[in-house]
Amino acid sequence: MVTRFLELIGGFIIRRCEDFGKIALVYIDTIKQLRHKPRFRHIIAQMAHLGADSLLIVSSTLLFTGIVFTLQTADQFIKFGAESTVGGIIAIAIGRELGPVLVGVVCAGRVGAAITAEISTMKVTEQIDALKVMAVSPVDYLIVPRMLACMIVVPILTIFGDVIGVFGGYLVAVYYSHISHYVFIQSIQSFAVTLDLTGGLIKASFFGNVIAVLGCYYGLHCPDGAEGVGIATTKTVVSSIIVIFILNAILTFIIW
Numbered sequence: 001m002v003t004r005f006l007e008l009i010g011g012f013i014i015r016r017c018e019d020f021g022k023i024a025l026v027y028i029d030t031i032k033q034l035r036h037k038p039r040f041r042h043i044i045a046q047m048a049h050l051g052a053d054s055l056l057i058v059s060s061t062l063l064f065t066g067i068v069f070t071l072q073t074a075d076q077f078i079k080f081g082a083e084s085t086v087g088g089i090i091a092i093a094i095g096r097e098l099g100p101v102l103v104g105v106v107c108a109g110r111v112g113a114a115i116t117a118e119i120s121t122m123k124v125t126e127q128i129d130a131l132k133v134m135a136v137s138p139v140d141y142l143i144v145p146r147m148l149a150c151m152i153v154v155p156i157l158t159i160f161g162d163v164i165g166v167f168g169g170y171l172v173a174v175y176y177s178h179i180s181h182y183v184f185i186q187s188i189q190s191f192a193v194t195l196d197l198t199g200g201l202i203k204a205s206f207f208g209n210v211i212a213v214l215g216c217y218y219g220l221h222c223p224d225g226a227e228g229v230g231i232a233t234t235k236t237v238v239s240s241i242i243v244i245f246i247l248n249a250i251l252t253f254i255i256w
Contacts, residue, residue: 022217022221023213023214023217026139026143026213026216026217026220027213029139029143030139030143030144030147030213033137033139033140033143033144034144036140038144038145038148039141039144039145042141042145043145043148043149043152044149045145046145046146046149046150047149047152047153049114050107050111050114050115050146050149050150050153051149051153051156051157053110054106054107054110054111054153054157055157055160057106057110058103058106058107058157058160058161058164059160059161059164061102061103061106061161062094062098062099062102062103062161062162062164062165062168063164063165063167063168064168065094065098065102065165065168066090066094066098066164066165066166066167066168066169066172067168067169067171067172069090069093069094069098069165069169070086070090070168070169070172070173070177071172071176073086073089073090074086074172074173074176074177074179075177077089078177078179083177083179083183084183084186084187085187085191086169086173086177086179086183086184086187087166087169087170087173087179087183087184087185087186087187087188087191088187088188088190088191088192089187089191090165090166090169090173090188091166091188091191091192091196092191092192092196094161094162094165094166094169095162095192095196095197095199095200096196096199096200096252096256097200097248097252098165099158099161099162099165099200099204100158100200100201100203100204100207100248101203101207101244101245101248102161103154103157103158103161103204103207104154104203104204104207104208104211104244104248105241105244107150107153107154107157107207107208107211108207108211108236108237108240108241108244109237109241111150111153111154111211111212111215112211112212112214112215112236112237112240113215113233113236113237114215115146115211115212115215115216115219115236116215116216116218116219116222116229116232116233116235116236117219117229117232117233118219119142119215119216119219119220119222120218120219120220120222120228120229120232120233121229122142122219123219123220123222124222124224124225124228124229128220138220142216142220143212143213143216146212146215146216147208147209147212147213147216149212150208150209150211150212151205151208151209151212152208153208154204154205154207154208154211155201155204155205155208157204158200158201158204159197159201162197162200166188170184195255195256199255199256202251202255203247203248203251203252203255206247206251207244207247207248210240210243210244210247211240211244214236214239214240214243215236215240218232218233218235218236218239219232219236
């Protein structure tokens with residue numbers, strides 16, 4: 001029984017190390033392909049496809065997050081006479097953490113899944129093999145445009161989400177908790193600094209990189225058959241969310 005348990009643990013660790021090595025090789029190949037002239041038309045097309053379709057879900061997520069966060073905190077600050085800090089706390093929390101992390105998680109589920117489904121379908125229908133026959137690198141043609149597009153789009157979505165989230169907090173603070181408009185805005189100007197926004201955007205750029213590369217990796221290595229597309233998509237979403245949280249902790253230590 002103990003031997004079987006140890007075998008399962010060892011097999012799991014070996015498989016994860018193997019996956020990590022393969023992903024690292026994909027990253028190396030992608031970086032090498034960056035030396036070539038970027039396919040701007042493909043990048044813009046991917047930005048429009050991946051970014052515009054995510055605006056609604058990002059805005060809804062951050063709006064209600066800002067509302068709930070303010071509902072939970074504003075009354076407590078007012079109770080201790082610290083209502084002049086509410087706006088700044090909301091802006092810092094959303095700019096540093098809630099904005100980039102929630103946008104990253106949303107994009108992992110929406111964008112990452114879309115990338116994997118598209119590329120895995122191409123693999124199942126042998127379109128990837130056709131690219132190789134024509135001497136076209138799948139990494140250069142498929143991964144690089146999506147990676148660059150995600151590294152641009154996710155920070156843009158984060159800025160949009162930050163504004164919507166703070167606006168949701170403003171509505172609750174002013175019209176529900178009866179904090180004056182001037183006090184809320186002045187609090188943001190007093191406590192929030194530029195790094196609170198730029199640091200979150202740096203995180204978002206890394207998250208976009210992870211989402212795109214993992215989505216492409218699992219798409220290119222999906223099992224054969226229609227069922228393999230679903231398996232690859234699930235792996236992309238789960239792996240991307242886990243890596244986003246780990247990377248968020250590391251980047252938080254580095255930036256702040």
